[in-house]
Amino acid sequence: MTTVFLSGSRKISRLNDVIRNRIQNMVDKELQIFVGDANGADKAMQGFLAGIGYQNVTVFCAGTTCRNNVGDWSTRKIEVSPKLKGRDFYTQKDKEMAAVADYGFVLWDGRSAGSINNVFELLKREKKVVVYLSQKKEFEKISDPQDIENLLKNCDSTDYLAISKKTNINKRMREFQLSSQGEFSL
Numbered sequence: 037m038t039t040v041f042l043s044g045s046r047k048i049s050r051l052n053d054v055i056r057n058r059i060q061n062m063v064d065k066e067l068q069i070f071v072g073d074a075n076g077a078d079k080a081m082q083g084f085l086a087g088i089g090y091q092n093v094t095v096f097c098a099g100t101t102c103r104n105n106v107g108d109w110s111t112r113k114i115e116v117s118p119k120l121k122g123r124d125f126y127t128q129k130d131k132e133m134a135a136v137a138d139y140g141f142v143l144w145d146g147r148s149a150g151s152i153n154n155v156f157e158l159l160k161r162e163k164k165v166v167v168y169l170s171q172k173k174e175f176e177k178i179s180d181p182q183d184i185e186n187l188l189k190n191c192d193s194t195d196y197l198a199i200s201k202k203t204n205i206n207k208r209m210r211e212f213q214l215s216s217q218g219e220f221s222l
Contacts, residue, residue: 041137041154043078043140044077046074046076046077047147048077049076049077049080054173062141069092071094072129073097074104082105093110095110096112096132097129098129127150140163141166142167146170149198152184153202156208159178164177
């Protein structure tokens, strides 16, 4: 069964008709949906899925407790070191979701480093991602590192620097370049 990892910025707490239609397309195709448990986009997407009664959903949680599970779906609790805090704690859940999903669907506000990190994690595993840019109200398909570079051009310089600091964009882009060069070496 095809699986999709739904994620997004915590600042996005409402879904417009365009986003709801995309998620409805996933439902119509009977995809297995993996969604996180954060407030914002995760909770909004959970709310939509619960509202239409879709059951083919698994909520991923870091640690032993889910913050949100609107539809009372099955959960997958990712064991995380208690030494990790904040972003590092929840990133472990996102890495697991990227590892087990076939595709990604990300709602991005143009500022969230966590959303960009999820795009990197999916792309690192050679999985395609559709990103909804909330400030432009349009979708972008991401299938290679150049697509991420183009996506990041939607940030202002202050947001780009903050995202770069949190996700180490330059290092991650170099990793993509090295892995693609390695494919062609003899």
